[in-house]
Amino acid sequence: MEEEDDYGHHGFRLAKTLPAVTTQALAMNLRVLVPKAGGKAVINGVAKKFGLSEYDIEPAKMTLQRFGNNSVGGIWYAMGYREAKKRFMKGDRVLMIGLGSGFECNTCVREVMRDDLNDDNV
Numbered sequence: 001m002e003e004e005d006d007y008g009h010h011g012f013r014l015a016k017t018l019p020a021v022t023t024q025a026l027a028m029n030l031r032v033l034v035p036k037a038g039g040k041a042v043i044n045g046v047a048k049k050f051g052l053s054e055y056d057i058e059p060a061k062m063t064l065q066r067f068g069n070n071s072v073g074g075i076w077y078a079m080g081y082r083e084a085k086k087r088f089m090k091g092d093r094v095l096m097i098g099l100g101s102g103f104e105c106n107t108c109v110r111e112v113m114r115d116d117l118n119d120d121n122v
Contacts, residue, residue: 039069046097059085072098072106079110088112 001013043064047057059078067077075098082088092112097105 039064059087074098075106075108090115
């Protein structure tokens with residue numbers, strides 16, 4: 001709340017209701033924004049631009065379906081999905097691109113060092 005203190009200075013007072021109000025505001029913003037941007041539309045747009053097949057984008061779509069739109073962090077879930085499906089071979093180079101809110105874009109290049117990815121704990 002914005003209010004004046006005992007000395008006549010304007011400032012903000014943080015009340016105990018702050019966490020509840022913040023949560024409510026965030027939920028309202030997400031209900032408006034999520035249907036309009038990101039998610040499947042971004043995945044399909046990138047696939048079209050780079051000529052990727054459904055097989056190529058399956059990990060991203062499955063990550064979105066299972067965990068929702070979790071911004072840049074989703075690239076790690078997609079990597080885990082590919083690893084669990086045994087889609088990596090020694091020597092493969094993987095370009096990871098994560099697009100987040102605003103102008104956030106993270107990239108990382110990784111190289112698969114071995115074929116024996118038989119561990120059930122991806």
